[in-house]
Every structure is written in C-alpha cells, then in structure tokens.
Amino acid sequence: MATLGLIEYEAASAGVRAVYDDIMATRGTDWINNFWKALAHDPATLQRTWASIKEIMRPGALDALTKEMIYLAVSASNQCPYCIASHTAAARKAGMTDAMFAELMAVVGMANETNRLVSGYQVEVDERFKCK
Amino acid sequence: MATLGLIEYEAASAGVRAVYDDIMATRGTDWINNFWKALAHDPATLQRTWASIKEIMRPGALDALTKEMIYLAVSASNQCPYCIASHTAAARKAGMTDAMFAELMAVVGMANETNRLVSGYQVEVDERFKCK
Amino acid sequence: MATLGLIEYEAASAGVRAVYDDIMATRGTDWINNFWKALAHDPATLQRTWASIKEIMRPGALDALTKEMIYLAVSASNQCPYCIASHTAAARKAGMTDAMFAELMAVVGMANETNRLVSGYQVEVDERFKCK
Amino acid sequence: MATLGLIEYEAASAGVRAVYDDIMATRGTDWINNFWKALAHDPATLQRTWASIKEIMRPGALDALTKEMIYLAVSASNQCPYCIASHTAAARKAGMTDAMFAELMAVVGMANETNRLVSGYQVEVDERFKCK
C-alpha cells in the first residue's frame, strides 16, 4: 500500500473532501483514484497539485486529448507504471483510439532512440536550430 | 564536433546521398542537419533510422503536428539539448504556435512532477486502471 | 527472485558473513535485507558497496537523517521501487516524520517539474550562477 | 537564447512584474534569473510555478537549507545544468558549505549506483519494507 496509506472520502477532512468533490465534478466521475488518496495526507500538496493539473489540462491552445496523450508520452518515457495506467485510461476517455495509442508509442520509442544517438555521437546543434 | 565528424553531401557515398536526397525531398528543404551527417558514418544506421522516422512521423491516426509535439515532449523530458532545438524547429514548421509550445511544456513539467510523487508515495495502481 | 538468487547467512562464506555482521552491527539490526543477499554472489562488489555506503552515510557535515532523505529523494526521482521502500524505512528509523516525508516529496516533485521546464525552454545559465 | 526569449522587467506586463516583485522580495535580491524571464511568456505558468515553489520551499518540517540541498540532489541526479548551477547558488546562500556539498554529491552518486544494482539484480522488496 502507499507509504502513508490512502484516505477514503468518509475519513477525509472537509478540506480534502472539497478537493475530492472538485476532482469528481471536473472529471464527471464518482470515484477518486489512489494518487489523490495518497496525497491527501498532505492537504497543501493535494490542493496545489490538483489546482495545477486542473489548470494545465483544461483545453486551450491544445485540446484535452492532445494534452492527455502528451502526459502519457512523458509517463511512458519515464517508465512510471501507475502514470501509464492512469493516463492511458484518461486518454482513452478523451478519445484516444488504439491506432492513436500505437502511433503515440511509436513516436515515444523513436524519440528515446534518437535522443541517445544524438548524445552518443556528440552532435552539435546546427546554427539554424539555435534561437536567435 | 561530433565523435566521428560530419559527412557533407559532397563527400558522401552514393548510398548516403540517396538518404540525404530523400530527407530533403520529404521535408521540403535544401539542407541536411548535423544528426544525419553524424550518423552517415554508419550507412546502415543512417538508412534504418531515417526509414523508421519517415514511417513513424507520417500523418496517420495522429497528424504531423501532434507527432512533432510528442517528439518534443519526450526530448524535453529527457533533457536532450540537440533534440529540443531540432524538434522545436520542426514542430513550429508543422504549425506549433508559442501558445501551444507553452501549454506543451506545462504538461511535460506536470507529468514529470506527478510521476515522481506517485513513485515516492508508492501508490498502487487502481483496479479500474488495470488492463483486463 | 533475484537474478542470481539470495545468499542467506547460513549459506554464506566467511567473507560474506563478515560483511553481513558489520552491516547488522553498524545498523543495530539482526537481519540483512535482500539487496545485500543478492550482491553476495559477487563478494568484491558486496564488500566495496557496503564499505562505500558505510563511509558515505556516516554523519559528517550532514547528519544521518539528512543523508537518508537525500538518498530517498534520488531514489524517488529515479523511480526505483526497492530503493524507495528501503530508504523510506531507513529515513523513518533515522527520524523522518510523515510531515518531513511529505515536504521531501513536494520538493522532489517540484524539482523534476522545473528541471524539464528549464530544458524545454532552453534557458541559458545566468552569468551570476556560473562558477568563477 | 531561450526558445521564446527572455522578458526583462521593463518590458513585462503588470501581472508579470507583480511576480517578479514577489520573487525579489521573497528572496531578498534585486534581480530575476533567466528561468523566470523565459517562463514569463506564459504568465499563467509563471504565476503557478512561482506560487508552488514559494509554498514548497518555505521552511516547515524541513528547513530551507535541507530543501535547497534536496532540490540540488534531484537536479544533479537528473543532470540538468541550469538547475545544478542555480540551486548550488541557492543552497550556498542558504548555508551549504563546501563540505556539505561534497557529502551531498557523494550520497547522490551512491544512490544512483545502488538504484541500478538493485534493478539489474532484480531484487525483490523485503517484506519488512512493505507498507502495511
């Protein structure tokens, strides 16, 4: 189980419940996943992390699906099992098809390969790529 | 300079030139960036890597811009300076605006933060997130 | 199970037992955790790794608790499940409270976020930060 | 230069200036480092990131120096040159001596070594380390 355990809704303080309620309302679900229940032991971090994610993942110049796929791409690249599982579910809910998932993973794999080839070959940045 | 140096078009073998030509034709440019010139010392890897990237980055279930942004997201997460510079340029060419870039980076930053919070708190994957 | 298996005290050579004995004496415990039992297949690495850890984790300019928390911070950042579990236990034994753990994780998460924002935005090091 | 350039105080909007002012007041300095000037192109991320760092780095269960050293430890482990330079400066300002820096780095190095030994040897988590 999580280091500090999980705080269920029933056992949560009013402040934690308010965050849980906002998570469920924002996501249109009736449950809270373990990540938030684990963070709830530190209400300040729970509140700040949720507020940040809510703001960042809101559709803007990028739509919700693209943002979820980027989140999943980073999590797969970092090899974080929990994050891969949860953001695969979130991306699917936002519309990611199996074909989109497969192409996403192909890009993630390729980027990880060429990142190391570039580093290993000690390739210098082209002048044209440098920011003025 | 790169470990094995860079092979310019003029000095390249016919096989390497064929790859260079295909890169320029596919990308609609008249120059080759250093990454390919460094890889050209190993024609098999040059050929294979380019063929893979060409296939993977071709619009499919995901459009070209989304793919370039995912490539940039992974490169930023891996902190690869060359790849960040080159794929920022490529994503911009594919249509990424400053606002899109900023939102992309916000997601990358957040994903890296929560990946570690999840790991540090030893959070178990929720049953609902597990693949059947 | 571990790649080469685990070597229990009873089955260990005299040299390995000497390391086990020193681990237990130094830590004030009566058991050996799996990491050492796995390394015991390579007595030279077992001996060298333990000697290094013993020297590094000894209170000096930094106290034992601070050192254990740094070890945990790096392990959480690297997302190493075994290391997170073992160094959470070690840090607690050294005095880490739940509140300290939570603040530690908040810093680890934040550092991982800003590390990528800095890289992604290609921020140059300020002159004032450079070592003379 | 940074991808989107740097926004100096004189050229900043009122909202960005307010963040800059708070950074300088909180840190007791009269200048803004490049990280914030780069983020200023995205005022929402600038504001959110600064608010998070301000809250997280405030002395609490852990003192300011310990927090800065943990930030530096993670940045060194992630090999982020900008972050290492800036947080080395910040940690020194908070009281880190050369001896403390050296011990910090020794722990960071060791943790990175054993994280991989554990993974490579496929060591299972001891029952005693598992959270109830």
Added chain:
Amino acid sequence: MATLGLIEYEAASAGVRAVYDDIMATRGTDWINNFWKALAHDPATLQRTWASIKEIMRPGALDALTKEMIYLAVSASNQCPYCIASHTAAARKAGMTDAMFAELMAVVGMANETNRLVSGYQVEVDERFKCK
C-alpha cells in the same frame, strides 16, 4: 495484461505470423515472448522493430554476446523490469556467465554514480577529450 492485450500465433494475421516465424527461426526457439505479442496490434511497428533489432543484434564488429550485454546494461540503467528479465535471459543464452553478469552490473552501477558526480560538480570537458 498489456494495454492492447497479446496476440497469440493462432489469432495472428498472416503478416504478423511471418514476423513471429522469423523471430523463432532467427533465435532458434519455438515460442514468442510477450513484447512481440503486444506490439502485434500495430503490425507496422512490429515489423519495423523486429527488422531493426535483427539487423542491429547480428554479429558484426561486436559479437552477439557483447551486444546482448550492452542491451542489458542500458536496460538496467533505465530500470526497465521487463527488459532486464528478457535480456538477462538472452545474454545468458549467448554465453554470459554469472561472473560476467556481476562485472557488467558493477560497471553499470559505477557509470551511474560517476555520471552524477561529474554533473553535480559541473566538471568541464577536458580539451584532450574534445573531438577535433
């Protein structure tokens, strides 16, 4: 189970079966490991990945055992459980003894330690190490 599930030989398309057949023939085995069964949902990625690995892992300037050990070294450094398990098996099949494995891990651990010491101490590259 894997995100998209596993495709067994019996349920596979002719194109996927052709890859499976080539994997088994090349490796001299009569079974397919889960990685390929998971990738089979994306036949293009399955085909491209297998063709790349087959080409890369073929003995050349480096023999098969050395290549498998390098693959394992990277996987251990990246802390990828599946890859560590599968490439430990592959390296053993190619001739890796327990003593070789132990020395391999010792190098991987040490490299991860000094990579961070170098970064943390902000050591500049010696002139003699720079490529002309």
Added chain:
Amino acid sequence: MATLGLIEYEAASAGVRAVYDDIMATRGTDWINNFWKALAHDPATLQRTWASIKEIMRPGALDALTKEMIYLAVSASNQCPYCIASHTAAARKAGMTDAMFAELMAVVGMANETNRLVSGYQVEVDERFKCK
C-alpha cells in the same frame, strides 16, 4: 569551471597526489583529467571513487575494452556529455574502432526505444524470463 574548482597536481596535498600518481601509473598517462581534479576537494570521495573504478575496470570475466564500451553505453544512455567524451576516448584507447562505436550506439539507441515500448504497452514479464 567546476563548482569547487580544480586542484592541480602542484597544489594538491600528499594524499591527493598519491591518488593522482596511481591514476597516471595505472593508465599509463602523464596527465589527470578534470573529473579527478574536481573530486580532489573531497579527498575521501576521490580516494574511494578511484579505488572503486580501478577495481571494477580491471580485466576479469570481461576484458577492458568490453568494460569501457559498457561504461560508454550507460553514459550515452544517460546523456552525460563529460562522461561520453571521456569514455569514448578511453574506449578508443582500449581498442574500440569506429565500426565498434557505431554498433555500440545502434544497440544503445535500440535498447532505449524498446525499453519505452515495453513500458508504454504495459507488457508483463513472461513466465520463462522470471528467475526461479
């Protein structure tokens, strides 16, 4: 320059000089690279790190060239510029040809790609790969 600066032979204490002398004698060179000069501010870490590297890199079940290539593979995978530069030089001195370097990098790139494909697809370890 390095965080704590570099300690040249002339300015070094007797203990540090002894390590420098052993490095030069062991490697058959007449100079010390910056890494050691930076670590010299912490004689205990200098001594311990050198002793560990000397022991680990000594030919055993694996020859010196293989060990240097593994060190380089990990450094390229970790994207550590100093380590890539120094261990490329060391591997070449030990006999690495350009063709060997190119194959080494191809394996490093591929391993980084498949490590993420495996993680992203959430592939479970095959029973046959599990250690008994």
